[in-house]
Amino acid sequence: MLRLAEDSPDQLKEGTSANIRSRNTGNSEPAAPRKASRWLRTAAVLLGLTIILLSVFFGFAIHYWLPWPEWVRTFGAWAFPILTCGLWFLPLRHRLARRTAVLLLVSGLAFAYAIKTPPSQDWVALMEKSPHMERQGDRITIVNFRDAAHAPGTAPVIHWTRADFDLSTLDAADLILQPFGDLKGLAHVMLTFRFADGRHVIISMESRQAKGQSFDPLAGFFRRDPLYPILATERDLIWERLARTPPDPVQIYPLLADKAVLRQYFERVLAFVNAIHRQPIFYSTLTESCMTTFINLAPEAFIHVRWYDIRRWVPGYSLSLFQQLGLVDHSMPAETLALRRTLPDGLSAPQGFASDAAWSAYIRQSLDGPTPAPAP
Structure with missing residues (x-):
């Protein structure tokens, strides 16, 4: 005989309430599992x-x-x-x-x-030797100091030297910008430090190129090339750009900072050069490039740039940043200043001057007044 179970009134009420809740929500799945499922x-x-x-x-x-x-x-x-x-x-x-x-x-x-660390390769001639510094007190010697002679249409004649400097006589520095044609966001940044005898140490942070390669900004995102600091004379690095066909624009901006801060900056750069001479690192388009490396090494008293300031990462827009920070002349708009501080066409080659210091003085006079003739 089949016997039907009878539910109590309380059980019927509870079941009815559950059914109503289920119909109202449209989903019988509990809230906690639904939330976990979404996550x-x-x-x-x-x-x-x-x-x-x-x-x-x-x-x-x-x-x-x-x-x-x-x-x-x-x-x-x-x-x-x-x-x-x-x-x-x-x-x-x-x-x-x-x-x-x-x-x-x-x-x-x-x-x-x-x-991965940068492997040793067969480097192009202009980047063959790794520069570094030897020091005794204020006296420093830059080993593999480059002094190449450039002429249009011919291979450079490269001289690697040992150059001695007295840090106590460092008295000025300039920012060098090299815009890349009409691409406003692109430029190369260099620093040059002047000593009392008129000589300069110009420093350019570049990606070291193996023979058969060429610079590729995309490669800088993928750890292909080592970071390579060039320490050289101005008649090498600046004339290298002016001797191209057509010549690249080069702009020179005196830095508005006291000698003690400039010396501290120079010493930090040289210490970094020695560190990567011992253990090379990769060039990085974002974090170790021609501009970001100098910003990373700058003393706080000299420069402090927020990481989110786009001008930190895009050298072509950096002039207005340096003006805002009071590092270069800020008495006029950046575009006007750039026109005034761009080296003119038709400058004489450094081979006609008695020394690198004489040629450095000559190119600056072309910005500050009438262009003098080279020494006989």
């Missing part, structure tokens, strides 16, 4: 986007970073993101195993990328 979906989307970005990044890294033949690097640059994204996103079997393989592959590349 999991969000995390899955973010992880997928991270995998896409890392796949593209390491695709570029394979192209710029690994010392393989170019066709292998080009193939790897395309194949790596396609492979990793395919393994991660395609709706195939063994999804957990495929995604684990992708995570291991990306993690392995990231580890190798992080610990």
Whole structure:
């Protein structure tokens, strides 16, 4: 005989209330699991986007970073993101195993990328030797001080010397800007320090180029080239740019800072040069470039630039920043100042002057007054 169970009035009331709550919410799933499910979906989307970005990044890294033949690097640059994204996103079997393989592959590349140090290579002649400093008190000797002679259309004649300077006689410094044509955001930044005898040490932070390579700003994001400080005469680094066809514009801005701060700045730069002579580091378009390296080394008394100021990262817009900080003449708009501080066309080559100091004085007189003739 079949017996039907009877529910008590309280049980019926409780069940009715639950049904009403379920109909009102439209979902019988409890609130806590729903919230956890949303977080999991969000995390899955973010992880997928991270995998896409890392796949593209390491695709570029394979192209710029690994010392393989170019066709292998080009193939790897395309194949790596396609492979990793395919393994991660395609709706195939063994999804957990495929995604684990992708995570291991990306993690392995990231580890190798992080610990990589610049390898020794066959460098171009102008970057063949690594400069460094020897010091005894105020007396310093710059080893592998470059003094190359440049002439239009011919290979430079390179001289590597040992140059002695007395830090107690450092009396001024200039900012050098080299704009790149009509691309307003692009420029090269150099610093030059003057001593009482009229000689200068001009410093340019560049990416060191192996033979057969050329400068590529994208490569600076992917640890291809070492950072290379050039310590040289002005008749080398400035005339190198003026001797090109057509000549590059070069602007010279006297720095408005006292001698003690300039000396501290120069000493910090030289200490950095010695450090990377012992252990090379990579050039970085963002963090160790022609401009950011100098900003990183600047004493707080000299310059302090917020990390979010775009002019810190884009040298072509840096002049207004230096004016705002009071480091260069700020009595006129940046565009007017740039016109006044650009070296004129038709300057005489340094070979016609008795010394580097004489040529340095000559090019500055071309900005401050009538252009003098070279010494006989």
